[in-house]
Amino acid sequence: MKFLGYLLTLAIFAFWASMNTKVILRQQEIETQDRYRASVTRYLGNELLRERWLGVYRKNKKIGYTGETYEKVLAAEGFEIHATIESRMEIDYFGRSLPVSTNGFLVLDAQLRPMSLRVDIDAGGVFDIAVRGEGKGGEFALVVERGGTPVLRLPVPRGEMLVGNGLVPALPISGFRVGDEFRVPCFDPIRMERSLVEVKVASHEVKEIDGLLTGVFSLQTRFREFTSKSWVTATGELLRQEFGPPLEDIVLRRESRDNARRYFKK
Numbered sequence: 001m002k003f004l005g006y007l008l009t010l011a012i013f014a015f016w017a018s019m020n021t022k023v024i025l026r027q028q029e030i031e032t033q034d035r036y037r038a039s040v041t042r043y044l045g046n047e048l049l050r051e052r053w054l055g056v057y058r059k060n061k062k063i064g065y066t067g068e069t070y071e072k073v074l075a076a077e078g079f080e081i082h083a084t085i086e087s088r089m090e091i092d093y094f095g096r097s098l099p100v101s102t103n104g105f106l107v108l109d110a111q112l113r114p115m116s117l118r119v120d121i122d123a124g125g126v127f128d129i130a131v132r133g134e135g136k137g138g139e140f141a142l143v144v145e146r147g148g149t150p151v152l153r154l155p156v157p158r159g160e161m162l163v164g165n166g167l168v169p170a171l172p173i174s175g176f177r178v179g180d181e182f183r184v185p186c187f188d189p190i191r192m193e194r195s196l197v198e199v200k201v202a203s204h205e206v207k208e209i210d211g212l213l214t215g216v217f218s219l220q221t222r223f224r225e226f227t228s229k230s231w232v233t234a235t236g237e238l239l240r241q242e243f244g245p246p247l248e249d250i251v252l253r254r255e256s257r258d259n260a261r262r263y264f265k266k
Contacts, residue, residue: 036160036182037112042175043236044081048072050172052238053260054252056089064089064099065260066165066252070172080115081108087165098124102189104163112160114140119163119189131189144192156187156194164188167250168221168228168243169197174236176201176217186223198222207231209239210253 044050049071056064066087073080085104090097104119117133117140130145135158144152162169162184169186182199203218209231216231216239227244241252 035180036171036173036184039171039173039176039180039182040081040112043172044070044072045235050236051257052170052172053255053257054238054241055255055260056087056167057251057253058249065255066167067257067260068165068172075109078110080110081112082106083108083163085119085163085165089166098126100124100166100190102165104189106161106163108161113158114161117142117163117187121189129189131187131192133187142187152192154192154194156185160184161194162186162197164190164223166190167247167252168223168226168241170219170221170228170230170232170238170241171197171199172236173199174232174234178202178204178217188224193224195224214239 049069051067051069053067054065055062056066064087066089067085069084071082073082083106085102085106087100087102089100091100092098100121100123102119102121104117106117107115109115113135114133115135117131119131121129121131128146130148131142132145133140133142135141138158139155140158140161142154142156143150144154162171164186166188171182171184173182178201180201182197184197184199185194186197187194198221200220201217202220204215205218206213206215208214209216214231214233216233219230219232221228221230226247228241228247229244230241231239233239237254238252239254242248243250
């Protein structure tokens with residue numbers, strides 16, 4: 001009987017420890033979500049529209065660009081955030097250069113939950129894919145189409161979500177401190193996968209970036225098996241992003257919209 005009582009005590013303790021751990025992890029998740037929402041709010045500030053444009057370089061040769069805009073729009077229940085993504089990049093496709101273009105439009109509610117999504121991807125005529133998404137209750141229903149015909153359905157949880165650009169996403173955040181961490185789901189339209197973007201604010205330093213000394217935060221990001229290091233100002237301006245293997249020869253540099261797009265106007 002004493003032995004049974006001992007086992008019962010261990011079982012109760014194990015159950016309590018398990019539940020307590022789940023509560024702590026859930027609280028950490030909530031705190032991370034709250035911190036992310038607050039940082040996005042600070043990034044947008046009082047401006048109705050913010051944008052970022054970067055040239056994509058491989059070994060100092062420009063191979064494309066990527067751009068994002070975030071616009072606050074008045075809605076029936078407060079406001080919405082309308083986000084766009086635009087990118088053009090040349091990728092190696094069986095020994096030849098293949099231009100890949102991505103155009104996306106994402107509508108988020110005030111809690112940064114996705115309401116609707118449309119992404120169109122064209123790979124130089126080799127293939128074209130469209131992704132549509134719609135919020136339904138606690139789910140966000142994604143449909144992948146090819147030639148106007150649905151080929152895949154991907155229901156995902158309707159939480160905070162970003163849309164990637166085919167590389168390692170950079171969060172639209174500011175007002176952070178060294179040591180802050182963020183974990184946000186991101187849908188990658190190139191790989192048709194939803195994975196967590198994990199970001200840590202590693203340090204604050206004065207660094208020479210593209211010939212200028214600037215006070216910046218260093219952000220370390222992991223997305224799936226890829227990593228990056230970004231240099232971001234206190235107001236959220238992304239100045240430069242470098243990548244770990246296998247993308248170590250790729251660098252993103254801040255440019256104006258016109259300069260970024262000029263690459264494809266030659």
